[in-house]
Amino acid sequence: MEYQLTSAVLAAHVGAGLIGAFVAFPAAFFARKGSPLHKSAGRAFVLAFVVICLTSYALDFQELTGVDIYRWWADPNMFRLGFDMPIDIKLVQTAAITTFALYLAVSGWRMWARRRRHAAGRSAPLDVVLAMAALFAVGAFVIATWKSADWFSAEGQSVSALSTEHLVILALGLVVAGEAFLDLRSILTRRAPRYWWFVHMRRMLLAEAGLLAAIALRCWPAPDVGLGMALPVAAFVLIGLVMTVRGLRAAYPN
Known part of the structure; x- marks a missing residue:
């Protein structure tokens, strides 16, 4: 369960990056400015960035605390775990x-x-x-x-x-x-x-x-x-x- 969820977060991170960089941005860039395609592709680009960044924060937090992502809601004591460690630069x-x-x-x-x-x-x-x-x-x-x-x-x-x-x-x-x-x-x-x-x-x-x-x-x-x-x-x-x-x-x- 832990491995599957972490892998899903990582897959979402990579997938959003590829879609944002090689699909959404080129579509917005080459579309006529202000057109429906330009606006829709621009929203998709920003949404991809939001997914990229949220999943990146999640993966960083897991690495910092050593707490598997799936335990964020399963373990009520999760926020007390791992913070005695110095933060990795x-x-x-x-x-x-x-x-x-x-x-x-x-x-x-x-x-x-x-x-x-x-x-x-x-x-x-x-x-x-x-x-x-x-x-x-x-x-x-x-x-x-x-x-x-x-x-x-x-x-x-x-x-x-x-x-x-x-x-x-x-x-x-x-x-x-x-x-x-x-x-x-x-x-x-x-x-x-x-x-x-x-x-x-x-x-x-x-x-x-x-x-x-x-x-x-x-x-x-x-x-x-x-x-x-x-x-x-x-x-x-x-x-x-x-x-x-x-x-x-x-x-x-x-």
Whole structure:
């Protein structure tokens, strides 16, 4: 029972990742913007991200506590088990990365709801919670990475043992921190982004780049994992720049 349920959670995690990266996102990307297909595929992409992130949190929690997922509701004492252990730095990093992804996908999808609320002079608590969670996750990842560097130094290893993967994720984390800061500033000062569509596009592209980087982290052959993660990020940054130029030219043809 325990093995079957854990395997089902893992299968849902992997399946949602593949559907989001290779079905939902391409459908939304190539569909006419604002069309029913674009909207439906976008919702499917965000739903896939929610499944990815929830199952990731579940698997991390199981690894942290040693408590099988099926016991979460079967054992009333479950929450007392395993917490005398120090928290694994790698798990902190993994949970932080998951939060980056959840923030980018959900906040990017919510841009149009935010625009409607802004026009009505209102804001949603969910947007504040998402931005604060993203900033907290970035801080947690930076601290965990710093602790990793301390550990390498204590073991007599070069801090350069922190791999390219860490640098790619840290760069994405800093971008996420900037996005979250802009969200909070916009909400607290009631200043709308100049181009809502640009924020939406940017975050959905970043979410897809992060998802492909995560797939590369698991599947790309060593020792070039960092390169495999950096390639989709660089590619989607370039795509974003091209789409931005095209969008601005369409908005200002003269």
